[in-house]
Amino acid sequence: MSAVDADVLVVGGGPSGVAAAIELRRQGRRVILLDREPALGGATRHCAHSPFGMLEFGRVYFGAAYGRKLTREAEKAGVDIRTGHSVVELGEGSVLVTAGPGVEKLTAERILVTTGAREKPRSARLLSGDRPIGVVTTGTLQSYLAFHGLLPFRRPLIVGSELVSLSAVLTCLSHGARPVAMIEPRAHALARAPLTWFPSLMGIPFHRGAEIVDILGRTRVEAVTIRRAEKLETLDCDGVLLTGQFTPESALFLQSALGIDPGTAGPAVDQQGRSLDPRTFAAGNVLRAVETGGWAYREGRAIGRAIAEDFGRDPEDGVPVPVTFDAPIKLVVPNILRRATSAPAFRQFQLRVLRRVRGRLSLELDGREVWQARGLWMPERRILVPIPPDAPQAQNVHFRFREED
Numbered sequence: 001m002s003a004v005d006a007d008v009l010v011v012g013g014g015p016s017g018v019a020a021a022i023e024l025r026r027q028g029r030r031v032i033l034l035d036r037e038p039a040l041g042g043a044t045r046h047c048a049h050s051p052f053g054m055l056e057f058g059r060v061y062f063g064a065a066y067g068r069k070l071t072r073e074a075e076k077a078g079v080d081i082r083t084g085h086s087v088v089e090l091g092e093g094s095v096l097v098t099a100g101p102g103v104e105k106l107t108a109e110r111i112l113v114t115t116g117a118r119e120k121p122r123s124a125r126l127l128s129g130d131r132p133i134g135v136v137t138t139g140t141l142q143s144y145l146a147f148h149g150l151l152p153f154r155r156p157l158i159v160g161s162e163l164v165s166l167s168a169v170l171t172c173l174s175h176g177a178r179p180v181a182m183i184e185p186r187a188h189a190l191a192r193a194p195l196t197w198f199p200s201l202m203g204i205p206f207h208r209g210a211e212i213v214d215i216l217g218r219t220r221v222e223a224v225t226i227r228r229a230e231k232l233e234t235l236d237c238d239g240v241l242l243t244g245q246f247t248p249e250s251a252l253f254l255q256s257a258l259g260i261d262p263g264t265a266g267p268a269v270d271q272q273g274r275s276l277d278p279r280t281f282a283a284g285n286v287l288r289a290v291e292t293g294g295w296a297y298r299e300g301r302a303i304g305r306a307i308a309e310d311f312g313r314d315p316e317d318g319v320p321v322p323v324t325f326d327a328p329i330k331l332v333v334p335n336i337l338r339r340a341t342s343a344p345a346f347r348q349f350q351l352r353v354l355r356r357v358r359g360r361l362s363l364e365l366d367g368r369e370v371w372q373a374r375g376l377w378m379p380e381r382r383i384l385v386p387i388p389p390d391a392p393q394a395q396n397v398h399f400r401f402r403e404e405d
């Protein structure tokens, strides 16, 4: 009789958690997969649009169907699935879970946290004005529609221009809502063209360099004031749809001794996906907001494999070397490196910049430049840099940035 409840506890049943759980089952490990929602699928469950699943399953699914596919694959693999289970505390080799019967402690040799990311709500954006009904994020809007059949507005203003903002436009149009406009505070869109042409093609005005300064309405949203080209103007609308500005769902790390990385706002992890606690790993959007469902799936699978390889060895607890960087780099994943004997889950560093910037980006190991590239770097777009095989041996790993005109 084993002293622990499972070899691995996976917290979060979105694409990354399910992929890791399936991979661990393939490697013969006992896995319990916990999710607070009533079904697996994570953020994909409420997406009434495609594309999901092309690379991992060889065909395109709509979000909800993709969630069901994940469930079938996890069941087939023999994963012990426990939905309706909220993890409320992360310990060393254990978690506290609340479910119907009450609070329970579960123990495991390894824990993998895959709790995803969420769009920034109104409170975190510090938006001033009245507090009427009808100010929601894309995820909330999609959940209202998918799970309750509720449409909170008919003429919303859409704020933001990331990929998810286009998901917001699609969701509105396909449910009979007609956005009055889309605004983006920056001078340029964050998603790539031609995707950013979509709102205008649908007849929705897209104002760049415009920001919301006031929300008006006593019970429901009646109008918003925006600032555009230094002028204030009022737009009549009945809702505000806040899109993007994702932030990792890292509350479990924040409450634990592990804390979070200031760049990513998720846990610090090394090239195996291992956190500052050698027995706790993380994968998917909790590492850095935000990636696609396919990316989360592949990352989960790679980290699941790394965890499986980790069994039979002492948890590698070599001193982690932080990966440091210059402004305007916003984040780097993995954000620590350890000397390790097993194959890495991450073969590339992933970086983001804070703003649109032109310049020379380079990677230095112990002061020696090993990689460089020049270019125009855009915020919220992934930058990939190969991790040199000798990087985990370095004492100093630094991304340098020199701005150029």
Ligand SMILES: Cc1cc2nc3c(=O)[nH]c(=O)nc-3n(C[C@H](O)[C@H](O)[C@H](O)COP(=O)(O)OP(=O)(O)OC[C@H]3O[C@@H](n4cnc5c(N)ncnc54)[C@H](O)[C@@H]3O)c2cc1C
Pocket (backbone or CB within 6 Å): 011, 012, 013, 014, 015, 016, 017, 034, 035, 036, 037, 040, 041, 042, 043, 044, 047, 049, 050, 051, 052, 085, 086, 087, 088, 114, 115, 116, 117, 138, 139, 142, 164, 167, 249, 252, 283, 284, 285, 286, 290, 291, 292, 293, 294, 296, 297
């Ligand atoms: C509105 C929207 C539209 C999108 N559209 C697309 C698209 O068209 N194509 C695409 O490829 N990607 C899309 N994405 C992105 C995609 O959904 C995500 O990349 C993917 O779901 C991330 O997977 P994940 O496993 O990291 O996290 P998630 O899918 O977010 O899953 C995290 C899971 O953890 C659970 N959880 C969190 N905390 C706890 C806890 N304490 N205890 C127990 N369970 C917990 C949650 O319930 C959730 O099920 C979209 C995302 C959003 C929000």
